Amino acid sequence: MSVGLAPQQRQAILAILEFGLGGNMSIGELADHLMIRYNSAVELVNRLQRVALVEWSNTANDRRRVIVRLTAKAHGRIENVFNAS
Structure with missing residues (x-):
């Protein structure tokens, strides 16, 4: 997962996960x-x-609140890291 990602980006992905x-x-x-x-x-x-x-998307009940979710691409990269270990 580290290829092409800054440390803070990796931390964000792991935090969301x-x-x-x-x-x-x-x-x-x-x-x-x-x-x-x-x-x-x-x-x-x-x-x-x-x-x-x-x-990301806004929640239905509060348009000011923004929700972030990982994409299939992110899940695939995470999976590749764990399979390589």
């Missing part, structure tokens, strides 16, 4: 978990989205 409820995590929760500012988490998610490792 391990701590996100059902594979979903809000940007605020991600920021809190990584101990970074909200706007830094937004930029991090945007970088991950550009390489198709995460997708």
